[in-house]
Amino acid sequence: MKLKYFILLLAFSSNLFSVFEKPNIVILYADDMGVADVSYGDPEAKIQTPHLDRLASQGITFTDGHSSSGICTPSRFALLTGQHHWRRFHGIVGAFGGTVFEPDDFTIAKMFKHKGYTTGCFGTVSYTHLTLPTKRIV
Numbered sequence: 001m002k003l004k005y006f007i008l009l010l011a012f013s014s015n016l017f018s019v020f021e022k023p024n025i026v027i028l029y030a031d032d033m034g035v036a037d038v039s040y041g042d043p044e045a046k047i048q049t050p051h052l053d054r055l056a057s058q059g060i061t062f063t064d065g066h067s068s069s070g071i072c073t074p075s076r077f078a079l080l081t082g083q084h085h086w087r088r089f090h091g092i093v094g095a096f097g098g099t100v101f102e103p104d105d106f107t108i109a110k111m112f113k114h115k116g117y118t119t120g121c122f123g124t125v126s127y128t129h130l131t132l133p134t135k136r137i138v
C-alpha cells in the first residue's frame with residue numbers, strides 16, 4: 001500500500017517540478033520598430049506578421065518600452081548591460097570599430113548563464129566581436 005502512494009507521489013511530483021522549468025526567453029530588439037509595426041492585436045494592420053503574432057500570443061509582451069537612445073549602439077548597450085550609455089560613450093560603433101564593452105561588464109547574457117541558460121546573440125554586424133558568454137549563431 002505504501003508503495004502505491006509513493007509511486008503516486010512520484011508521478012505528481014514530476015508534473016509539479018515541470019511547472020518550475022526555466023521558460024524560453026527570446027528578446028527581439030529592432031531599430032525603429034514600434035508596437036504598431038507588427039499585426040499582433042491589430043488584424044487590420046497594413047503589414048501582417050503571423051510568425052511574430054504567434055510568438056507574442058504565446059508569451060509575455062511589453063507594449064510600453066523606451067530605449068536609452070535613438071541610435072542602435074547605445075540602446076543595445078543599455079539593453080545588454082543595464083547601464084545608461086552616457087556614462088561611457090555616445091555614438092555608433094562601425095562594423096570594424098572597437099567594442100564599447102569592458103571585459104568585466106555584467107551583461108544580460110552573463111545573468112542568464114548564471115541561471116543555467118544557454119545564450120545566443122545574432123543579427124547585428126557591429127557586434128560580431130562581442131566578448132559575451134554566448135554561442136555565436138552566424
